[in-house]
Amino acid sequence: MESVRVGLIGWGTVGCGVIRVLEENASVIRARLGFPLELARVADLDLETPRPVPVAREKLTQNAREILEDPGIQIVVELIGGLEPARSFILEALERGKHVVTANKALLAHHGNELFEHAERHGGSIGFEASVAGGIPLLKSLREGLAGNKVDTIFGILNGTGNYILTRMTEEGLAFADALREAQEKGYAEADPTLDVDGIDTAHKLAIAGAMAFGTPIRFDQVYVEGIRQIDPLDVQFATEFGYQLKLLAIGRHVNGQLEMRVHPTLIPSSHVLASVRGAYNAVHLHGNAVGSIMLYGLGAGMMPTGSAVVADIMDIARDLASGVVNRVPPLSFLPENTQDIPIRPMEDVTTKYYFRFSAVDRPGVLSKISGILGENAISIAAVIQKGREVEGAVPIVMLTHEAQERAVRKSLEAIDRLDIVRGPTRIIRIEDSENSHVERE
Amino acid sequence: MESVRVGLIGWGTVGCGVIRVLEENASVIRARLGFPLELARVADLDLETPRPVPVAREKLTQNAREILEDPGIQIVVELIGGLEPARSFILEALERGKHVVTANKALLAHHGNELFEHAERHGGSIGFEASVAGGIPLLKSLREGLAGNKVDTIFGILNGTGNYILTRMTEEGLAFADALREAQEKGYAEADPTLDVDGIDTAHKLAIAGAMAFGTPIRFDQVYVEGIRQIDPLDVQFATEFGYQLKLLAIGRHVNGQLEMRVHPTLIPSSHVLASVRGAYNAVHLHGNAVGSIMLYGLGAGMMPTGSAVVADIMDIARDLASGVVNRVPPLSFLPENTQDIPIRPMEDVTTKYYFRFSAVDRPGVLSKISGILGENAISIAAVIQKGREVEGAVPIVMLTHEAQERAVRKSLEAIDRLDIVRGPTRIIRIEDSENSHVERE
Incomplete structure (x- = not known):
C-alpha cells in the first residue's frame, strides 16, 4: 500500500x-x-x-x-x-x-x-x-476486546459538559444557572446547551453503545431521558450527607429478557469508582459475565x-x-x-431506589400522612431526615426508599403533592447502589 | 467459515x-x-x-x-x-x-x-x-484504539496480589508478612509469592506493554525492579499523613529521547485516580499526545x-x-x-521526588547533619516531620524531597547511614506527583 x-x-x-x-x-x-x-x-x-x-x-x-x-x-x-x-x-x-x-x-x-x-x-x-x-476506546472494547462476553450493564458518564456542571454544583454549591454560565465561559458548554444539559447527547451515546453491548438495533426513541436543569443545589448537598454523589448517568441494563435504557440524574455511592470522575472527564463502567467489572476513563470531548x-x-x-x-x-x-429486538422496559416498570425531598409545613402528623401514602403504594422507607431550615413556610423532608417501582412512585407523589400540607412539587432523584450496579473500589 | x-x-x-x-x-x-x-x-x-x-x-x-x-x-x-x-x-x-x-x-x-x-x-x-x-483490553487499546498517539507515559498497577497486600497494609495497618499470609489464604497469592511481591510479574508486563507503547523491542532485562517485601507499615502510615498512597507501580515514560522503565513501590497523591484502585483490581493510566489521559480499570487476573x-x-x-x-x-x-532501540535511562540517572525515613538518635544537631549531607549532594528538602515515638533508641525522621537524581540520593544515603547518630538503614520510597505523572480527578 x-x-x-x-x-x-x-x-x-x-x-x-x-x-x-x-x-x-x-x-x-x-x-x-x-x-x-x-x-x-x-x-x-x-x-x-x-x-x-x-x-x-x-x-x-x-x-x-x-x-x-x-x-x-x-x-x-x-x-x-x-x-x-x-x-x-x-x-x-x-x-x-x-x-x-x-x-x-x-x-x-x-x-x-x-x-x-x-x-x-x-x-x-x-x-x-x-x-x-x-x-x-470504548466502542472498540465493546466490539472486540470484550467480544467474548455477555454484557449485562453499561453505566456511564458520557457528557463532559453535564459532568462539569454537576461537579461545580457539588463542590462549590453553585446553582445550576451559575454553573452553566461558568461552563459556557470556559468553553465547555455551547451557547445553546440543550443537547448537553437535557441529557439528549448522553441518550444518543447510550443508544449507540447499548446497541453494541446488548446486540440490538439502535433505538434512540426508546431511551428514557431526563436532564439536569431541575437540579437544586440543596439536593446535591443532602445527597452528599447521605454518602451519595449526583451524576448524569447513562444506564443500560439487561435484566430478565428486557433492557433498561435510561438517562437521568442519579445518586451513586461516594465510594463508587464513577463518583470520583470530575469535571469534563467521561467514564464508562461495563459489566460482562466473563470479565466482571471494567471501567474506562478519559476525556470525552475536545x-x-x-x-x-x-x-x-x-x-x-x-x-x-x-x-x-x-x-x-x-x-x-x-x-x-x-441482532434482536430485545424489548425495552417502560420507565414505569423500572424498579430502583429513590431520593425524595418533600416541601411540607412544619406541623405534627405530616410525616405520618406522607408515609401513609407511600405505604399504600408498597414503597418502604429506608431513611428520613427533616432539616430545620424553613423556606417560604415549608421545611424540607428528605427520604430514601428501598427498591420501588417507578409507577408506584409517580402515583404516590401525585397524591402527596396534592396534600394541603405539602408546598411545591416533590423532588425525586433515582439512586443506583444495588449489588449489580455497584463496583466498590476493591 | x-x-x-x-x-x-x-x-x-x-x-x-x-x-x-x-x-x-x-x-x-x-x-x-x-x-x-x-x-x-x-x-x-x-x-x-x-x-x-x-x-x-x-x-x-x-x-x-x-x-x-x-x-x-x-x-x-x-x-x-x-x-x-x-x-x-x-x-x-x-x-x-x-x-x-x-x-x-x-x-x-x-x-x-x-x-x-x-x-x-x-x-x-x-x-x-x-x-x-x-x-x-489494554493491549488492543494500545495497538489499535490509541494507535494515532505518541504515547509518552504508561503508569500501572499490574499485579493484583501486590495491590491486595498493599491495600491491606494501608487500610488495616497489617505488616507485610501478615498481609501476605492473608492473601495466600484467600487464594490471591501463591505458595511461592516471589514473582508477585518482588515485582517481577509487574516488570514482565511493563516490558510487554512498554514495547507496544513506545515502539521498541521487548527488553525485560533492562527494566528496573524493586518489590514490596521491605515495606514497613510505618511508612505506609506516614505516607498517608502526607496525603500519599503506596502502590507497586509499573512506570514507563518517554523523556528526552530516553525511556524510563521501572517497577518499584511508589507514593502517589491520594487524589490520583490510581490511588483508589483497591484489592485485586488492576488499573493502567496512559498518556498520549492526542488523547491526553486515559485510565483502564478492571480485574487483572482470575x-x-x-x-x-x-x-x-x-x-x-x-x-x-x-x-x-x-x-x-x-x-x-x-x-x-x-521499532527503535530507544535507550533506557539507567536508574541512577532517573530524577524524581523521594520519601526518606531516617532512624536517628533524638539529639540536637541530628537534622542539621543529615540535611547538610543532602545539601552537599544538591538534594533539597520539601518537608520534614519528626515523630516522637522512640524505637530501640532512635526516632523516625520523615523527609520529602524536591526532584533529585537517584545517583545523588544513593550517595547521600550511604554517607548518612554511616553517621553514628543514625541507627539502621534509611528507608526510601520514590514519589510520583509531578505534572506529567499526575491525573488529577477533574
Whole structure:
C-alpha cells in the first residue's frame, strides 16, 4: 500500500484535531501502518475564519462534492455534525465505494441502522469510535476486546459538559444557572446547551453503545431521558450527607429478557469508582459475565481526544484496505442478522431506589400522612431526615426508599403533592447502589 | 467459515476460564462472528484432579503433540505458563501453520521478540491480550484504539496480589508478612509469592506493554525492579499523613529521547485516580499526545477475566481466518522494522521526588547533619516531620524531597547511614506527583 487518501468534510474543532493528529503523529502512524495517511482535501463552507490548525490553500474547498466525487479519496471523514447534509454525504460516499469515519452521535442515534445497512450493501465501512466517549476506546472494547462476553450493564458518564456542571454544583454549591454560565465561559458548554444539559447527547451515546453491548438495533426513541436543569443545589448537598454523589448517568441494563435504557440524574455511592470522575472527564463502567467489572476513563470531548478516536478509525479502515478486507468486524458488534429486538422496559416498570425531598409545613402528623401514602403504594422507607431550615413556610423532608417501582412512585407523589400540607412539587432523584450496579473500589 | 477449531494446552485455572467462556457464551460469540468456535481438544499432564469446568473425556489428552500435530486445529491456546515447554510448543505450532494465543507474560517478556519473528516468518499470529492486565483490553487499546498517539507515559498497577497486600497494609495497618499470609489464604497469592511481591510479574508486563507503547523491542532485562517485601507499615502510615498512597507501580515514560522503565513501590497523591484502585483490581493510566489521559480499570487476573481476554484473541484470529488475512495489525503495535532501540535511562540517572525515613538518635544537631549531607549532594528538602515515638533508641525522621537524581540520593544515603547518630538503614520510597505523572480527578 503506497498511501491511503483521506478527505475531510468539516474544518471545525474536531476537524482541526484530526488534521493536527495526522500531521504531528505522521511518523508513528506510518511506523504502525507501514504506509502513510495522506490528507488529500478539506471541505468547509467557511474558509475565512482563522483556525488553530491551518490547511494549505490548494487542499481547501467549499464544496463537499469535490471530496465525494474524487475517485482518489478512499476514506471520507464527516465532521459537520447534525442530521443533514451529513446523512446524505455519508450515503453518497458509501455509494461511491468510499469508507466513512464520523463523530456524529446524533446522526447515528437517528439513522445509524440505515447507514450501516447502506455501508454493508455497498461494501463500505463506517468508523464511529469518536461518537461515544471521545478519546476513550470504548466502542472498540465493546466490539472486540470484550467480544467474548455477555454484557449485562453499561453505566456511564458520557457528557463532559453535564459532568462539569454537576461537579461545580457539588463542590462549590453553585446553582445550576451559575454553573452553566461558568461552563459556557470556559468553553465547555455551547451557547445553546440543550443537547448537553437535557441529557439528549448522553441518550444518543447510550443508544449507540447499548446497541453494541446488548446486540440490538439502535433505538434512540426508546431511551428514557431526563436532564439536569431541575437540579437544586440543596439536593446535591443532602445527597452528599447521605454518602451519595449526583451524576448524569447513562444506564443500560439487561435484566430478565428486557433492557433498561435510561438517562437521568442519579445518586451513586461516594465510594463508587464513577463518583470520583470530575469535571469534563467521561467514564464508562461495563459489566460482562466473563470479565466482571471494567471501567474506562478519559476525556470525552475536545479537539485532540476526539481527533485521536477519528484517526484510530481511519487507521483501522486503512489496515482493512491494505489487507483487502471489508467489514471484518460488524459495526454494531453483532452481525445485523443476529441482532434482536430485545424489548425495552417502560420507565414505569423500572424498579430502583429513590431520593425524595418533600416541601411540607412544619406541623405534627405530616410525616405520618406522607408515609401513609407511600405505604399504600408498597414503597418502604429506608431513611428520613427533616432539616430545620424553613423556606417560604415549608421545611424540607428528605427520604430514601428501598427498591420501588417507578409507577408506584409517580402515583404516590401525585397524591402527596396534592396534600394541603405539602408546598411545591416533590423532588425525586433515582439512586443506583444495588449489588449489580455497584463496583466498590476493591 | 464453518467453524474455527481450537486446541487448548493447559487445563488449569485460566484454561477452565477459557472453556467456560467458550461454552457459556457460545451464542453471543457466534452472533458476533457469524460462525462458532469449536473447542476441539484439551491437553494436560494431569487429567485426574477434578476441575471446576469439566471436559468430555474424548477431547482430553495428556499429549500436547496431539494438538500440535492435528491438521484440523487452527488455533493453539498455550496456558501452561513458564518458559519451557511453552516456548517450544508455540514455535512448533507456528511452524505447523497454526495461530497461537497465550497468557504467558514471563515467556513473552523473555522470548517475545523471537516468538513474534517466528510467527511472521511462518505466516502465523500470536494473541496475548491476557498476558497484561487480565481482562482489561489494554493491549488492543494500545495497538489499535490509541494507535494515532505518541504515547509518552504508561503508569500501572499490574499485579493484583501486590495491590491486595498493599491495600491491606494501608487500610488495616497489617505488616507485610501478615498481609501476605492473608492473601495466600484467600487464594490471591501463591505458595511461592516471589514473582508477585518482588515485582517481577509487574516488570514482565511493563516490558510487554512498554514495547507496544513506545515502539521498541521487548527488553525485560533492562527494566528496573524493586518489590514490596521491605515495606514497613510505618511508612505506609506516614505516607498517608502526607496525603500519599503506596502502590507497586509499573512506570514507563518517554523523556528526552530516553525511556524510563521501572517497577518499584511508589507514593502517589491520594487524589490520583490510581490511588483508589483497591484489592485485586488492576488499573493502567496512559498518556498520549492526542488523547491526553486515559485510565483502564478492571480485574487483572482470575479464571473468568483472563478467559475473557483469551477468547477475545481467539475471536480476533478467527475473524482474520474468515477474511483470509494474517497479521493485519503488528503484534507489538509497530511494524518490527520500524521499532527503535530507544535507550533506557539507567536508574541512577532517573530524577524524581523521594520519601526518606531516617532512624536517628533524638539529639540536637541530628537534622542539621543529615540535611547538610543532602545539601552537599544538591538534594533539597520539601518537608520534614519528626515523630516522637522512640524505637530501640532512635526516632523516625520523615523527609520529602524536591526532584533529585537517584545517583545523588544513593550517595547521600550511604554517607548518612554511616553517621553514628543514625541507627539502621534509611528507608526510601520514590514519589510520583509531578505534572506529567499526575491525573488529577477533574
